[in-house]
Amino acid sequence: MLDASLVQFPKDTRRFQQFIDGRWTAGASSAEIVRQSPAHGRDVTAILVGTALDVEAAVRAARIAFDDGRWSGLPSSARCKLLRRVADLIRRDAEDLAMLETLEVGKPITQSRGEVAGAADIWDYAAGMAQALHGDSHNNLGDGLFGMVLREPIGVVGIITPWNYPFFILAERLPFILASGCTAVIKPSEMTSATTLRIAELAAEAGVPAGVINVVTGTGPVVGQAIVDHPLVDMVSFTGSTNIGRSTMVNSARHIKKVSLELGGKNPQVVFADANLQAAADGLVYGMVANAGQTCVSGSRFIVHRDVAAELQKLLLAKIARITVGDTLDPAVKMGSIISPVQHAKVLGYIERAKSDGAELLCGGGANTELLLSVLPTLFAETRPEMQINREEVFGPVASLLTFETAEEAIALANDTEYGLSAGIWSTNLQNTLQAVRRIKAGRVWVNTFMAGGPEMPIGGFRQSGIGRESGIYGVEEYTEIKSVHIDMGARSPWLV
Structure with a gap:
């Protein structure tokens, strides 16, 4: 085993509560999951084991925050400014975020630093996408009829993220979801939850209203399942294995719930x-x-x-x-x-x-x-x-x-x-x-390159690798509903005379 005295570990295990409705909360259970650094074998973080009651509280908070318009009703310029503030705060706390990512995941610190910097850039880009989202108009329906196509945020989105890139993968989803006007309930992997909890904290500091971003930590069979099954969650974004993605899709079908899946690959x-x-x-x-x-x-x-x-x-x-x-x-x-x-x-x-x-x-x-x-x-x-x-x-x-x-x-x-x-x-x-x-x-x-690109480009898979697209304008549109509006501008021709 590596001599832990040679590395700069925090003196104490860093403990986190749930983040629900804009504040830290102890939740419904006092049980903890303690994470050891896989590279060093030392305790680094501890999270709470969330329950279905915690999911219920988080979904209710997200539902209220969406329905009362505190986020969905904001002008896109206001959402843009707040998301850019989050990007700035990520850069301010970049070293802390990179350290947490390295200690929990076991990846090199230089890789974590690059991912955190890249994530901040994604938040900046997604902020602009809030103002780029638009619908269409149809002025070709005749003199008496005018048509519009509106894009509206789908509502409350459940986000389930994996352990391999917890901060970066969340950045490829959450800011685009927020740009569309949606609210979110996030379940990170129980092995790598710290940076997700920190982004919720930074968003609150930036001024994102309470209830817009909620994080419930814990296991997939309990917390993840409760999010997928909840009738007030309008859509689920899942990133992980094909087997779990398949079950997520099946369970979401009970409520005819839209899903976005990025799954395995060979x-x-x-x-x-x-x-x-x-x-x-x-x-x-x-x-x-x-x-x-x-x-x-x-x-x-x-x-x-x-x-x-x-x-x-x-x-x-x-x-x-x-x-x-x-x-x-x-x-x-x-x-x-x-x-x-x-x-x-x-x-x-x-x-x-x-x-x-x-x-x-x-x-x-x-x-x-x-x-x-x-x-x-x-x-x-x-x-x-x-x-x-x-x-x-x-x-x-x-x-x-x-x-x-x-x-x-x-x-x-x-x-x-x-x-x-x-x-x-x-x-x-x-x-x-x-x-x-x-x-x-x-x-x-x-x-002639590999794993290159930027937030402008959509990501997602064919076949057993998933459905839907994240990132770019596609990643904002993914979390919207399309509404057709027909406006009669003339005197009505009677159906019954």
Whole structure:
């Protein structure tokens, strides 16, 4: 285990209450969940175990805040200013937020700092989207009829977020939801709740009215289920596994409740023979080990033209050998820990299964003794499409190599999955690139880069990777209802005379 005296831990475990109706509250239960840093094995935060009663209080607060117009009735310019204030406060408290993220998730501090800075930028962008939201008018219905299409906020939104990017993923949703005029009840992962509670606190400091943002901490089967089942929650945004997303969709159907789902992925990276192999190797390794591979859009299937497979393999191994793993509070470290002992064992299990299935182990293949709950970056070759390592989402720093000879074969391999979240294409040939962009089934496609972009671009998946879109103007429209209005401007022609 890492010597904890070498890192700057807070002196005491940081304790949080629920944040409901604009204030901290003890909630209905005094039970706590204490979170240990996965990289250091020390207690860092403690949250309350929320109950259905806490969800009831949070939903009622959000419902009242929406219905009385304290948020939905504000001019968009006022919502814009308040959201920008939140962005400023995120930047003010960036180091504290990054530290909480690193301690709870186990990711390197430099990564957390980048995510917090990026989240502040997203809040700034979403603020402007409050003023960009608009409807349509139809002046072509004849002299006696005028038509309007209005976009109205859908109401109370339940947001259920995962443990891998708790602050950044929330930033890809919450400010856009608020920009539309909706109110929110948020359930973060019980393992990584601190930064979500802090954003609720910062929003209150910025002047966002009480009841607009509510956070109930606790477990999915209790808190998450209560949010999904509540009849006063108009829509649910869920980010997480495909299995839980499927049950969220089924349960939401009881109330004909709209859902937005960003789920799992088994994402291909296609490398054509004409690619810049140095750039491709760097992008492939980044997509493989960023956040220790615990990223839904992580590139875990390397689909490489047979003519360049040997050369790319050498470049990949050289890159992987240079990855620094260690104390996540060291700015030089590139890769941190797996989130929990359960997930750590799961990743190691996938590695052992790949070995037993006959895949060739090129590097890694086990736990990393330099850091608690860490896995060595692991790359397999000589894999077959039907192997478990190519079918299921590992959620660790593990990737497999597949080869192809024709563009048709590459696209078939890329689409040989039930998922469709993201894909990477590496090529300098315009025809290869555009054909692959058009034909690969994925919600996000990167060309000669990976996991890049900005808040202007929509995110979401095809097939088993989810439904709906977040971010950009699409992420505001997602949380609105469309209303058609027909205005008769002339004397009515009687139906009965």
